[in-house]
Amino acid sequence: MGRQADVVVIGGGITGTATLAALARLDLSCVLTEKEPDIAAGTTKANSAVLHAGFDAPTGSMKAKMNVEGNRLYHELQDELGLDIQWTGSLVCATTEEEKAQIEELKARGEANGVPGMEIWDGDKARAKEPNLSAAVCSALWAPTAGICWPFGMAEAFAENALENGAEILRDCEVTGIRAEDGQGFTIETTQGTIRARFVVNAAGVFADKVAAMAGDTSFSIHPRKGEYILFDKTAQDKMVRGIVFPAPTQTTKGILVCATTHGNTFVGPNAQEQDSRDDTAVTTAGMDEIIAGAKKLVPELPMGASITEFAGIRAVSDTNDFIVGESKTVKGLYHAAGIQSPGLTSAPAIARLLAEEIAKAAGAKAKAKVVKGRPAQPIFRELSAEEQAALIKKDARYGRIICRCETITEGEIVDAIKRPCGARTVDGVKRRIRAGMGRCQGGFCGPRVIEILSRELGIPVPKVRKDGADSYMYEEKLGGGRK
Amino acid sequence: MSELYDVIIVGGGPAGLTAALSAQQNGAKKILVLERDREPGGILQQCVHNGFGLHHFKEELTGPGYAQRCYDLVKDLPEVEILVDTMVLEVRKDKTVRAVSPTRGVMELHGKSVVLTMGCRERTRGAIRIPGTRPAGVYTAGAAQRMVNMEGYIPGRKIVILGSGDIGLIMARRMSLEGCKVQAVLEICPFSNGLTRNIVQCLNDYDIPLHLSHTIVAIHGKDRVTGVTVAKVDEKSRPIPGTEFEIDCDTVLLSVGLIPENELSRGLGLQMHPLTSGPIVDQRRETSEPGIFAAGNVVHVHDLVDFVSDEAEIAGKFAAKAALGAGGGAARDLAVTTGENIRTCVPQHLRLGAETESVRLFMRVTQPLRGKLKLKVESGGEEVFSKPLMIAKPSEMIAVDLPEAKVGALTSDLTVSLTEGN
Numbered sequence: 001m002g003r004q005a006d007v008v009v010i011g012g013g014i015t016g017t018a019t020l021a022a023l024a025r026l027d028l029s030c031v032l033t034e035k036e037p038d039i040a041a042g043t044t045k046a047n048s049a050v051l052h053a054g055f056d057a058p059t060g061s062m063k064a065k066m067n068v069e070g071n072r073l074y075h076e077l078q079d080e081l082g083l084d085i086q087w088t089g090s091l092v093c094a095t096t097e098e099e100k101a102q103i104e105e106l107k108a109r110g111e112a113n114g115v116p117g118m119e120i121w122d123g124d125k126a127r128a129k130e131p132n133l134s135a136a137v138c139s140a141l142w143a144p145t146a147g148i149c150w151p152f153g154m155a156e157a158f159a160e161n162a163l164e165n166g167a168e169i170l171r172d173c174e175v176t177g178i179r180a181e182d183g184q185g186f187t188i189e190t191t192q193g194t195i196r197a198r199f200v201v202n203a204a205g206v207f208a209d210k211v212a213a214m215a216g217d218t219s220f221s222i223h224p225r226k227g228e229y230i231l232f233d234k235t236a237q238d239k240m241v242r243g244i245v246f247p248a249p250t251q252t253t254k255g256i257l258v259c260a261t262t263h264g265n266t267f268v269g270p271n272a273q274e275q276d277s278r279d280d281t282a283v284t285t286a287g288m289d290e291i292i293a294g295a296k297k298l299v300p301e302l303p304m305g306a307s308i309t310e311f312a313g314i315r316a317v318s319d320t321n322d323f324i325v326g327e328s329k330t331v332k333g334l335y336h337a338a339g340i341q342s343p344g345l346t347s348a349p350a351i352a353r354l355l356a357e358e359i360a361k362a363a364g365a366k367a368k369a370k371v372v373k374g375r376p377a378q379p380i381f382r383e384l385s386a387e388e389q390a391a392l393i394k395k396d397a398r399y400g401r402i403i404c405r406c407e408t409i410t411e412g413e414i415v416d417a418i419k420r421p422c423g424a425r426t427v428d429g430v431k432r433r434i435r436a437g438m439g440r441c442q443g444g445f446c447g448p449r450v451i452e453i454l455s456r457e458l459g460i461p462v463p464k465v466r467k468d469g470a471d472s473y474m475y476e477e478k479l480g481g482g483r484k
Numbered sequence: 485m486s487e488l489y490d491v492i493i494v495g496g497g498p499a500g501l502t503a504a505l506s507a508q509q510n511g512a513k514k515i516l517v518l519e520r521d522r523e524p525g526g527i528l529q530q531c532v533h534n535g536f537g538l539h540h541f542k543e544e545l546t547g548p549g550y551a552q553r554c555y556d557l558v559k560d561l562p563e564v565e566i567l568v569d570t571m572v573l574e575v576r577k578d579k580t581v582r583a584v585s586p587t588r589g590v591m592e593l594h595g596k597s598v599v600l601t602m603g604c605r606e607r608t609r610g611a612i613r614i615p616g617t618r619p620a621g622v623y624t625a626g627a628a629q630r631m632v633n634m635e636g637y638i639p640g641r642k643i644v645i646l647g648s649g650d651i652g653l654i655m656a657r658r659m660s661l662e663g664c665k666v667q668a669v670l671e672i673c674p675f676s677n678g679l680t681r682n683i684v685q686c687l688n689d690y691d692i693p694l695h696l697s698h699t700i701v702a703i704h705g706k707d708r709v710t711g712v713t714v715a716k717v718d719e720k721s722r723p724i725p726g727t728e729f730e731i732d733c734d735t736v737l738l739s740v741g742l743i744p745e746n747e748l749s750r751g752l753g754l755q756m757h758p759l760t761s762g763p764i765v766d767q768r769r770e771t772s773e774p775g776i777f778a779a780g781n782v783v784h785v786h787d788l789v790d791f792v793s794d795e796a797e798i799a800g801k802f803a804a805k806a807a808l809g810a811g812g813g814a815a816r817d818l819a820v821t822t823g824e825n826i827r828t829c830v831p832q833h834l835r836l837g838a839e840t841e842s843v844r845l846f847m848r849v850t851q852p853l854r855g856k857l858k859l860k861v862e863s864g865g866e867e868v869f870s871k872p873l874m875i876a877k878p879s880e881m882i883a884v885d886l887p888e889a890k891v892g893a894l895t896s897d898l899t900v901s902l903t904e905g906n
Contacts, residue, residue: 230613279706282617285723310613386590393589400586402520402571406747411586442608444624448631462637467620469707474620475637479663 002194005031005168007359008186009201010175010211012039014151015337016203017158018348022356023201024165026365031197032159032167033190035174037466038429039422040155042205043344045432046229046281046313048270049151049261050244052343053090053143055110055118056254062323064113066347066354071145073349080373081157083149084262088243090146091126093298095136099248103141106249110143117144130241132299146244150262151345152432156422158348160375163421165368171425172470175204178215180331186215199359201335206278206316208324208338217328220338221319224278227270228287228312231261233440236306240266245298254342256294263435268295268302270313281312309442315341325351327358335359378416380434382408403453404446406439414450418457425458427451428468451475490807491800492581492595493517494572494748497526498789499601499780499796501554506800507599508563511808516593517558517566518583524566525551526603528789530630533654535681539790550789575600575748577773596807597775599799600749600763604781606651607741614646616703616712625651625739629658638662640735644712645669646700648676648683650787650879652739657686659737666692667731670714672699672721675852677741677879679787700736701728709734742785752776759828760784766817766835767843769799770806777803784830784846787881791846818863818894823901825849827878840892847882849902858903859884864896876902 009020012034020032034041051074057063078085094100107118119142126140127133159169170192177189178200185198204211209222232240240258247255253272260266269291288310296302318324318339328334335358337351344351359365379392381399392412393400399412417424417433424430427437430450437443437450451474455462466472490512493500496519507515523529528536531547538544541553558564570585581593606624621640623631628639629651641664645652648671656666669687674697676683687694695714701723702713716727744762746754754763755772762783763771769779779799780792814835822829827850834843845861853876861869861884868890876882882902 280617282702282704283615285615285701288613288615307613309609311618389584390589393584393586397586400584400589401569402573402584405520405571408571408573441605444606444608444627447623447627448635451631452635462635467707469619471707472620473708475631475635475639476641478632478636478638479641 002196003031005029005195005197006363007031007199007201008033008188008195008197009203011203011205011208012036012155012159012169012171013042013044013203013205014040014155014158014345014348015340015351016201017155017162018352019201019203019337019355020162020167020169021158021165022352023359024162024167025368025371026356026360027368028359028363028365030162030167031195032162032169033173033175034169034171035470037172037425037468037470039159039169039171040152040432041468043313043315043340044151044155046311047151047227047315047342047345048257048259049149049345050090050259051085051147051149051346053110053118053146054113054115054343054346055106055141055143056249057113057343059109059112062325063343063347066323066325066350067343068114069350070343070347073353074147074346077349081161081375083157084153085147085149086262087145087147088260089142089144090244090246091121091130092141092246092248093126093133093137094139094248095134095297100139102248103139106141115143115145118142130243130245132239132241132301133245134298134300137298148244148260148262149345156433157375159422160420161372164372164375169422175211175214178211180215180334183332185333198363199333199335201337201355203337205340206314208316208336212328212334212336212338215328215331215334217331217334219329220324222339223317223319224275225315225317225341226273226275226281226312227315228283228291228310229267229269230288230291230307230310232266232303233306233308234264236303237264237266239301239303240299247294247298256291258295258298263438268292278314281314283310283312287312308440317341323347323351325354333362376420378420379413381410381413403449404436404439406441407435409434409436409446411453414453415457418454424454426466426468426472427454427474430454487593489514489516489593489595491515491597491599491803492579492593493599493601494575494581495519495526495601495603495782496521496524496566496568497601497603497780498528498551498554499603499782499792500526500599501558502793502796503599503601503779503800503803504558504564505554506797507804508558508561510801510804512804513563515564516595517564518570518572518581519566519568520571522569524555524568527626530626530633531654532633533658536789539788540793554793572748575752575776577752579775597777597803599803600771600776600778600782601780601796602745602748602782604742604744604785606738607743609738612740614700614703617705619703619705619708621705621709621734622703622736622738625649625655625737628737629655632658632662638664639737640709640733641665642667642733643735643737644700644731644733645737645739647671647739647741648678648694649739649741650678650682652737653678653682653686655737655739656692657690660690660692666690667733668692669694670698670700671696672717673697675877679879680877699723703736709736712736742781744782744785746782749778749782757828757832760830764832765830766833767798767831768802768835769795769831770802770835775806784828787879791881791883794844795846816895819897820845821897821899823899825851825853825876825902826900829900834891834894834898836891836894840888842888843886843891845884845886845900847900849876849878849882852877853902853904856905860901860903861886862899862901863894868894873902
């Protein structure tokens with residue numbers, strides 16, 4: 001017989017992990033399945049990393065409600081979960097009279113949505129805040145509650161807290177079939193065996209319609225939309241921005257922004273390309289040209305020589321163009337969190353709370369007697385004082401061995417990242433958790449060392465160490481040694 | 485641990501080890517070399533091919549052989565201490581060096597002078613913006629070289645190499661010898677960026693095609709590389725539509741340039757040169773900060789390690805002299821600027837005092853030139869030195885020695901140029 005659980009959450013992105021964390025605080029047994037080797041492997045890992053204030057979505061939409069509530073919840077959760085967020089505020093910049101009218105409209109909509117503290121600034125005030133802004137910017141909407149964050153780290157925090165509260169996370173575990181047992185729960189077939197569950201949460205991102213259809217709900221479809229980005233080195237920040245800078249929005253997107261990251265880098269992007277593929281994250285020359293041109297409207301002197309990498313993410317757009325959150329209309333016990341495009345990252349804790357409340361009601365569940373808040377501490381060597389560094393190395397000498405020189409990451413931190421509750425299993429997993437390999441050399445020096453440490457700590461041979469995806473094996477035995 | 489050293493050397497590759505030897509030979513009594521890797525020797529440890537040492541040691545050595553030679557010359561010297569597994573976190577203007585190691589923890593060390601010999605790193609995919617997916621199977625040539633030569637694994641079986649830098653060429657041969665198929669080497673420039681001998685010995689001898697004026701316009705594959713799209717480029721390095729073709733491969737190795745590793749130098753606030761990406765130095769390899777010297781690939785990327793050693797000898801010598809208080813004042817500070825066809829020249833200026841010695845200038849040209857060429861050094865509008873050349877390539881450094889007598893007589897700024905014809 002396979003596993004049994006009260007709730008199975010399908011999908012380990014920000015929505016799935018946040019929902020798991022909320023559900024794990026109830027007296028329910030919860031399992032999350034993720035088809036990739038690591039959590040946050042889809043939309044969560046490649047997006048603008050902005051916590052939106054909430055003035056974009058139409059008043060009364062699910063997006064607007066979840067956005068404003070999610071933003072408020074992150075302000076609460078930041079300390080408890082140790083979330084990497086900086087509340088920088090955001091600027092939406094107008095360069096024409098028409099755009100000026102548009103941002104007035106945004107402000108009115110934001111007020112109706114319940115966004116606090118917005119102001120309209122003139123161009124000079126916007127440039128005082130962000131000195132590299134174009135002289136063409138004549139007016140800007142300032143929203144102080146917007147922020148920048150590290151989305152992977154937030155999903156990791158939710159996952160770790162969920163594990164602390166007794167939930168289980170199965171990675172490399174793809175759902176291949178769901179049978180709704182006629183009001184008697186579900187039988188879920190996965191690549192790691194069968195799971196019986198009373199409730200299913202569908203947080204499958206760009207695959208949410210496929211997962212819904214497996215369970216018999218074909219009421220919506222998901223349309224992938226690709227967004228491309230270029231990331232800049234920390235040294236470029238003086239020529240870029242310190243916060244979030246949007247252009248005036250279009251019908252479909254918030255536009256190509258210029259934005260800081262919590263790690264001190266900056267990026268430009270995204271564009272918005274409708275495509276059929278749900279996993280084609282290829283960057284294109286045309287896309288690069290488009291985002292460079294777009295970004296130059298906001299910051300004319302882009303330091304292109306300081307670009308360090310480019311990437312693309314897929315957003316899951318539903319055919320209703322709004323979030324689909326709550327119990328399926330056709331399959332009892334199946335709860336959707338679907339069509340979670342922007343502002344999905346911001347909305348995650350609100351969506352999680354809503355679903356947990358609905359499921360608690362349906363299951364007759366109560367809060368656990370003892371809820372663990374927070375998650376295990378994570379020493380970050382470069383942020384410690386000299387005394388603290390010395391003490392840490394005395395306790396564990398591996399904290400004295402720097403593996404990643406660009407970001408000053410020690411072997412001790414890499415081992416911790418692998419051994420943590422929802423630890424890294426891939427090279428990119430190490431990178432996303434602690435930034436080893438994320439700096440200027442992009443893993444040129446530390447890559448081989450990280451592979452060696454993963455091999456040792458996971459007890460797998462080097463040819464079994466993966467970069468990121470399920471089949472992303474990196475090195476193989478020499479041909480004389482035969483393929484293992 | 486808070487001791488005062490005569491000379492602290494940051495980096496234990498060929499430059500650092502040679503600087504240590506030179507400092508010892510010039511009278512320094514307490515010399516410390518800090519190396520981040522598990523053994524000294526730097527990147528040479530993974531360069532198992534031969535061709536090193538012909539100039540400096542007058543014999544042909546492998547990379548590890550050259551490194552061993554440098555190490556053997558200092559390892560038993562009582563004046564030289566080498567700490568491995570030790571990362572320097574910060575160098576301050578007062579020549580305090582903050583470093584960390586698993587066995588000694590966080591150290592604050594003090595030097596009378598400091599030599600920076602951190603070497604260089606490879607440019608990566610991100611720096612050149614290759615479109616396409618981000619699967620496993622894309623490595624810098626140097627990272628793959630370490631895995632093949634030191635760890636004993638291969639990155640894949642069907643290889644495309646982007647860039648004809650020397651590491652890429654060496655890896656083309658290395659992968660062939662491992663039984664892998666190297667499908668092609670692609671070079672965006674109309675000329676190769678590697679040494680001629682490496683084109684001949686690593687590509688021609690193994691029938692590996694070199695496509696000049698070509699680049700990768702897309703990498704394919706979700707989890708692992710499945711192929712690349714290649715296109716010809718125009719004179720501005722832009723892909724020409726309609727010239728695209730596909731190459732089947734599971735691995736892409738990048739050999740697209742090297743960048744001096746100067747984070748510590750920037751932290752120190754040293755004046756940097758925009759084209760070499762290294763600190764600006766005088767003929768003694770002293771940086772803009774008194775008592776802080778630099779040598780090797782951290783100053784400018786070299787073609788041969790032999791020249792790295794030559795430069796490190798200079799830096800080690802003057803670092804020792806500075807530590808012993810025998811630096812000597814400089815009465816004249818003359819700029820060395822680049823003229824026609826010269827891209828970079830190191831040193832960037834000469835600080836001349838009462839004592840003068842011959843000065844070696846290291847240059848790189850902007851484009852390949854062939855025929856009757858004249859390398860010319862002018863000072864105050866007058867030619868003070870010239871040398872005929874038949875061929876000049878951006879991939880190969882030109883070194884010329886200005887004789888002591890000429891140096892002693894210099895009173896105004898210098899310009900170096902390479903002209904065609906007489």
